[in-house]
Amino acid sequence: MHDYYLIRINFKGGIASPAEMKEILTAARRAQVESVRFGLRQQMLFYVPHNLGKAFGKAMESLGVDFQVDSNQYPNIVSSYVAEEVFQKGNWLTEGIYKDIQDTFEYRPQLKINISDADQSFSPFFSGHLNFIASPTPNFWYLYVRIPKSNQLVSFKRLVFSNEIAKVCQHLEEQLLVHEHTENKAIESLLENLPIAISAPIETELVPARFSLPYYEGFNRYGKKTWLGIYRRNESFSVDFLIKICALCQETKIGEICLTPFKSLIIKGIQETDRWKWSNVLSEFNINVRHAANELNWQVEDDSDEALSLKAAIVRGFDAIDLRTFGLCFGIKTRPRTEVYASIMLMKRSFKLFNLIPLYEVYDISYTEDFNPNGRTKKYFAQGVWRFNVGEQLRRCVLKYNNLIAENQIKAAGLKDDHKLDAIQSPSTKLVHQCPCCYTIYDKDFGDLLNDIPAGVPFENLPDSYTCPTCETNKDDFRVIEVEGSLV
Incomplete structure (x- = not known):
């Protein structure tokens, strides 16, 4: 938006004061901000229009609110x-604590x-440069340093006091930003000489909670509150709606609004006698709070309509085939070096001729080891995927995860080498049909989501008009190849 300033305001640890947020939103509304x-x-x-930027800046200054304009130099403390x-x-x-x-x-x-x-999985562990994770010892924390502009983690050998x-x-920021340490050995040396007054030995290695995304919207009881x-x-989020929410917090004596890593809001401590007031505000602004779980388990990069549009299309495809995505978190990146927390990542990139000249856009699909979004080991499921084939490749990646879970559950139950284990394993090899132009494979076990072909339809039974979903090569040109028993 060339005629607008992009404004970022940090709420440390994701905790917003309703009174402060209301003042910020009121100033934003005066600057013609609607959402x-x-x-x-x-x-x-x-976004604030250029011609109103100075007045908005003065309003923030009078409120004592720090803000960033067209930058993210101060990327906020996440908790x-x-x-x-x-x-x-x-x-x-x-x-x-x-x-x-904070x-x-x-x-x-x-x-x-x-x-x-460490006992939750709603917030990411390692997406920061300096990552503190609660240890079993009260008021002591594990510390993991991620080297800036890399995916490498180095751990501090002791626990840090709160x-x-x-x-x-x-201290670490001054050293990392000024001296630009970029190697593991340099980070290890820096940590060994950390000026710290109170620390403790690590008696138990970190075992983070296994990822399980809670259903994070709607009204939910906890204790005697909601x-x-x-x-x-x-x-x-409509500015008018948020101002109304802030005012209702003040009216019902709720002292904070929580911002989540999934770009949603959570208001804690609603008294049962006040619940109807919150329901009325949702109704007044036509706010739905019961979306399907396979829509909530996504993270897309900030402020990206392109990524949101892609997510919407994929979710519709998953919903149409009733795909089970429980236990997974999906991410979409259309720009390099954006921060997204995901088990399965979809990333757009330019295909370059001779690695220099951009020709067209393709997508890479990767997943973390064991499909834990906090994992740092990335594996590629598919690379150079055309947009038309993204939904199908993601579906196959999900099936890979579901098969892995089924196998692990059978092993945990002590079932080995019997018919129950064999039932979820594929034969060693099988015949499939492959497009000779783009190498897209048609496998009857999966069908073709993009061409509305359900699983189980043999290639011979496809209509003569069938074409490759990626490059539209005719059915007659496909060739038979032998592959390993499982393509997922």
Whole structure:
């Protein structure tokens, strides 16, 4: 948007004061802002017209609110605070401890900092540069440093005390940004000489919670109270709606609004006697709060209509075939070096002639080891996929995951080498039909989602008018090849 400034406002740890958010939104509305979005790092994003930028800036200055214009130099501290009490409870980490840690930050970090409960999977562990994960020892944290502009992790050999986190972050940031350490050995040396007053030995290695995405929208009871999750399919929240939400928080004595890593909002602590008021606001602005789970388990890069459009098309395809996606988190990236948390990643890139001249756009599909979105080992499922074939390739990747889960469950039950295990295994080889031009494979076990061919239809029974879903090569040109028993 050339005639607009992109404004980013950080809410540290994803915790927003309703009073402060209301003041920000009121100033934004005066600057002709009608809607805002929220980012993966728990930020608020919106566009302000150039001619109103100066007035908006003065309004933010009078409120004492830091903001960024057309940049993300200060990428916000992300925390799993939103998960406490509603998705995770029972260990030593409380909402008060999160706030105490955040209060110790007296500078604006330029590196990405994540503060996470190890017993939850709603918030990412390793997407930051400095990643603190709660240990079993109260008030002590594991520290994992991710080298900037890389995917490499280096762990600190001791546990960090809660009150030391901000000081450790500031020291590491000064060293990493000024001296630009880029190798593991340099990071290890830096950690060995970390000026830290209180630390503890690591007695138990980190075992993060297995990924399980909670259903994070709608009205939900916990204890004697209710929490409300609000998700928007287009990621756009009306300013008028949000101002009304902030006012209702103030009226019902709710002191915070939580921003989630999935770009939704969660309001905790709703009294049962006040629930009807929240329901009325949702009705007034026609806000739906019961979307299908296979739409909620997605992360797309911030402020990307292209990625949202692609997500919508894929979700419709999954829904049409009733595909089981439980236990997975999907991500979409259309721009390089954007931060997305996912088990299965769809990434757009340019196909370049001689690795220099961009010719057309293709997609790579990758997944993390064991399909855990917190995993750092990436494997490619398919590369150079045409847009027309993305849905089918993603479906096959999902089936790979579902088969893996089934195999693991059978092994866990102690069933080995019997007919139950054989039932989910494919024969060693089989015959399929392959397009000679783009090498797309037609396998009757999967059918062809793009051409509305259900699984189980033999190639010989396809209509004569059938063409390759990728390049439209005629059916008669396909050739028979032998492949391993499972293509997924």
